[in-house]
Amino acid sequence: MAAVTPVQSKPRHGVALVVALLAVAVLVSALAVVYAKHKSRALFAELQGLRQAQDQMDVEWSQLLLEQSTWATHGRVESVARNRLDMQLPEPGQVVIIKQ
Numbered sequence: 001m002a003a004v005t006p007v008q009s010k011p012r013h014g015v016a017l018v019v020a021l022l023a024v025a026v027l028v029s030a031l032a033v034v035y036a037k038h039k040s041r042a043l044f045a046e047l048q049g050l051r052q053a054q055d056q057m058d059v060e061w062s063q064l065l066l067e068q069s070t071w072a073t074h075g076r077v078e079s080v081a082r083n084r085l086d087m088q089l090p091e092p093g094q095v096v097i098i099k100q
Helices: 013-071 074-083
Strands: none
């Protein structure tokens, strides 16, 4: 029978390097996921704040439109013209129509 010689193990530095690189890649990927989630939550909170500000501005805009329509009614304009500016409607004979 022939003598069996023990097989020498080859150095597995290449496999260990690949495993280490994959472990680093997994760690970097996990950190990127955590950062992306944090950034997403921060942006969502900012968006909610901006939407609330927009709602407040919409309410204010509606109130301003209502106030404008109140100040611009014909009765109010006529009242201010008569009382503050001492204006009056012209007599029919004072009206001059100009045709071009």
